[in-house]
Amino acid sequence: MLEIRHLSKTFFKGTPNENPALQDIDLTLQKGDFVTVIGSNGAGKSTLFNAIAGSFLCESGTILLDGEDITYQKEHKRARNISRIFQNPMVGTAPDLTIEENLALSFNGANKHAFARAVTKKDIAYFRSLLSTLDMGLEDRLKTKIGLLSGGQRQAVSLLMCTMTVPKLLLLDEHTAALDPVTAEKVLSLTSQIVKEKQITTMMITHNIQSALALGNRTIMLEHGKIVLDLKEEQRRNLDVAGLLKLYRELCGKELDNDRMLLTNE
Amino acid sequence: MNIPFFIDSAMLGLQYAMLALGVFITFRILNIPDLTVEGSFTFGIAVSGILTANGHPFLGLLLAVLAGAAAGIVTGFLQTTCGIHPILAGILTMSGLYTVNITVLGGPNVNLLDCDKFFTFAVNLFPYAYRTVVKGVLILLICALAVFLLSLFFKTAFGLSIRATGNNEDMVRASSINTTKTKITAIAIANGLVALSGGIVSQYQGFSDINSGSGMIVIGLASVIIGEVIFGRRSVTIGIISAVVGSVVYYLIIALALSANIFSSNALKLLSAVIVGITLAFPTFKTKIAEYQMRRHALKTRSR
Ligand SMILES: Nc1ncnc2c1ncn2[C@@H]1O[C@H](COP(=O)(O)OP(=O)(O)O)[C@@H](O)[C@H]1O
Ligand SMILES: [Mg+2]
Numbered sequence: 001m002l003e004i005r006h007l008s009k010t011f012f013k014g015t016p017n018e019n020p021a022l023q024d025i026d027l028t029l030q031k032g033d034f035v036t037v038i039g040s041n042g043a044g045k046s047t048l049f050n051a052i053a054g055s056f057l058c059e060s061g062t063i064l065l066d067g068e069d070i071t072y073q074k075e076h077k078r079a080r081n082i083s084r085i086f087q088n089p090m091v092g093t094a095p096d097l098t099i100e101e102n103l104a105l106s107f108n109g110a111n112k113h114a115f116a117r118a119v120t121k122k123d124i125a126y127f128r129s130l131l132s133t134l135d136m137g138l139e140d141r142l143k144t145k146i147g148l149l150s151g152g153q154r155q156a157v158s159l160l161m162c163t164m165t166v167p168k169l170l171l172l173d174e175h176t177a178a179l180d181p182v183t184a185e186k187v188l189s190l191t192s193q194i195v196k197e198k199q200i201t202t203m204m205i206t207h208n209i210q211s212a213l214a215l216g217n218r219t220i221m222l223e224h225g226k227i228v229l230d231l232k233e234e235q236r237r238n239l240d241v242a243g244l245l246k247l248y249r250e251l252c253g254k255e256l257d258n259d260r261m262l263l264t265n266e
Numbered sequence: 267m268n269i270p271f272f273i274d275s276a277m278l279g280l281q282y283a284m285l286a287l288g289v290f291i292t293f294r295i296l297n298i299p300d301l302t303v304e305g306s307f308t309f310g311i312a313v314s315g316i317l318t319a320n321g322h323p324f325l326g327l328l329l330a331v332l333a334g335a336a337a338g339i340v341t342g343f344l345q346t347t348c349g350i351h352p353i354l355a356g357i358l359t360m361s362g363l364y365t366v367n368i369t370v371l372g373g374p375n376v377n378l379l380d381c382d383k384f385f386t387f388a389v390n391l392f393p394y395a396y397r398t399v400v401k402g403v404l405i406l407l408i409c410a411l412a413v414f415l416l417s418l419f420f421k422t423a424f425g426l427s428i429r430a431t432g433n434n435e436d437m438v439r440a441s442s443i444n445t446t447k448t449k450i451t452a453i454a455i456a457n458g459l460v461a462l463s464g465g466i467v468s469q470y471q472g473f474s475d476i477n478s479g480s481g482m483i484v485i486g487l488a489s490v491i492i493g494e495v496i497f498g499r500r501s502v503t504i505g506i507i508s509a510v511v512g513s514v515v516y517y518l519i520i521a522l523a524l525s526a527n528i529f530s531s532n533a534l535k536l537l538s539a540v541i542v543g544i545t546l547a548f549p550t551f552k553t554k555i556a557e558y559q560m561r562r563h564a565l566k567t568r569s570r
Contacts, residue, residue: 053440079442091440094433097426104423105430109442114424161441 001201002029002052002169007061009051009225021047022058023225029169029201034192034216037205044225045205049171052203054078066168080109083162085155085175092158095147099138099157102146103127106161130160134190152183156190163194170195172204188215209241223252268525273398275521279514280405281470282485284412284463286493288334289486290509291456295420295502296432300453301356301483302341303460305363306334308479310461312370315474319376323384327465334461335454337363342450368476375475383469405466409510412459417503419455428452429502460486481535488538489513491545 009022021044029035039045051058054075062071070078085092093102104119104127112118124142131139134156138149146154155175162170172191176184192215195202206212212219219236221229228251231239239247249255285307292300310330317326337359344355368374388400419425431438431448439445460482468474493512497504520537523529529537 075439076442076444079440084440091434091436094430094437096433097430101426101429104426105438105443106441108423108426112423115422118421118423118426 001031001033001066002027003062003064004028004052005062005064007048007051007058007063009047009056009058013059021225022051025061025225025227027220027227029203031201032199033218034195034202034204035218035220036212036216037203037220037222038207038209038212039222043222045222046173047225048222049084049173049203049205052169053082053084053171081168082171083167083169084171084173085158085162087174087177089151089154089158089178092161093146093154096145098143099131099146099149100124100127100142102157103130103161103164106164110165130164131157134160150183152179152187155179155187159187159190159194163198163200166198166200168201170200170202172202174205174207177207192216209244213239213241213244221248228252270398271525272518272521273402275517276514277398277402277405277470278467279489279517280402280409280510281467282463282489282517283409283510283513284459284466285482285486286489286509286513287412287416287506288456288458288460288463289483290490290493290505291416291452291459293487293490294432294499294505295429296449296452296456298345298352298432298449298453299356299483300338300341300456301353302337302359302363302453302457303356303483303486304479304481305360305367306337306457306460306479307464307482308367308476309333309337309363309370310464311468311474311478312367312476313461314465315376315378315468316370316372318378318381318383318469318474321382323382323386323469326469327384327462330461330465331458334464335458337461338454338457339450341457342446342453345453346446346449364476371474371476374477375473377473378469379472383472384466385469401470405470408466413506413510416506420502420506424448424451481538484535484538484542485516487542487546489516491542492516492519495545 004025004027007022007025008020011017011019011021025048037045037048050056052063054070054073054077057072062069064070065078065081070081094105097105100119100123104123107123107127108116108118127142128139131142136153136156138153138157146157149157158175175191176187179187188211191204194200202216204216206215213231213236217232217236219229219231220227221231229247231244245255285303288306289300289303292298292303310333313333314323314326314330317323317329340362341355341359344350344358345352348355350358385401385404388404389397392400420429427438427443428448428451431443431445431452435445438448464478468478489512490509491512492515493505493508493510496511496515497508499505516538520534523534523537524531
């Protein structure tokens, strides 16, 4: 499904600030995989996502999505197949547009002619039914500007927008980190529900080690731009948070350092 | 009170309404202050002027729109593909256009008084009606058509992506929308409208002058802002209507100031600049004042 070969990205190459953010990354995802991604601050997790989504080009390596070489494809072209949600709820939606207009933005790309009406009655009925699955009462507020919603509500709408047309790959970059614990839990369970239902190949960065191990079918850990741990099946099933921290210590010779990381079982 | 003078001013406002619409599109929808306006307005004047002088008033307006749009495409290209700061991109196009405009016009100004204009046919059609009324109704119809078409356009799928580009470019870039395309299109439409305004104004005035464009960005901004004061910032459609109304009200205010002898016509540009400056600074001052009061309140309660 996703095949990354020898991918390297160095920021400020050839200057004193040279920063090898990704070093020779190899990663293959199967269709329907749900991979959680962990690692300390600055390990290169977001950089990996940015590289896959095409925010910048990498100096070496190839990225294949569904057999297609997308290494040099433009970001907005890749976006047809790759959806992303970021930590900051402000990033994923346009605040001055209404809920229905935001949803229409994602819906129209694949479904409409450029000069067709942006939001039709039929669309509204569809959006209403989608929103009602969130159970947040948003189905009655289609004409509300999205900037007036809470962070959790905006993130939930982003989730709908990103999965409405099923993407080949969904990238979630700490998308619940800015939410209060209760809302975070809700958005997280919505995420796993949608991903399971639509069988979307997903990568999710999280600082919550427990949910990293509980959700999905595979966990990778990045450190200094390298994948240092790749946990699947048996090994992953038998691992708890303490076990993972121990593994990290043995591998890297130090404690896992991430100021926001939740190291304990809640 | 000098009624005909105010009617003329309102009509002037309608002629400049297309300018306000162009500025509304870049400044409010795209969220980019676009200085191309100063050049593209004159570009419209020049193209429409030279064609009117040669007996093609309608073609003049049509080509004015295309000329303005072309200028917009240049600015858009500089901003997106070349990565030049939006303000600088606009200044570059505007500055370059001066040469283009004076070449097109073939001199600093052209007199159109004796030529057929685009409204001549309508005036001839209703020989017993007042000339001013016919001209007024015609410009009103043009404005209504522009408002109608633009509101429709910004409700299409593509129009929505333009609005989203101005509202949250990061999001749009991460979705499958090409922001280079949305930006260039919007800037082209905006400057097409501005040039149309220039073309209409010069035909109504009966002459084309190379220096008519200076200060147009401020007049456009003032109109947009006055419209927002009246209608508030709501939907796009309301925004589009309020830009037109804002333009008319702006010229009425100017007329009032002139007829009351408060200002000489030389003071108009300064007056407009001050109005726009104050209005744009308003939100910042509001927060500053709120912060000041908060601090004073905190100091008072602490010293107690
Ligand atoms: N656009 C960028 N330009 C320069 N340096 C960057 C950029 N993005 C990330 N970096 C650097 O790359 C390293 C990895 O960052 P990142 O991938 O954001 O870490 P994290 O694993 O916490 O998400 C950090 O040292 C960061 O400073
Ligand atoms: Mg990160």
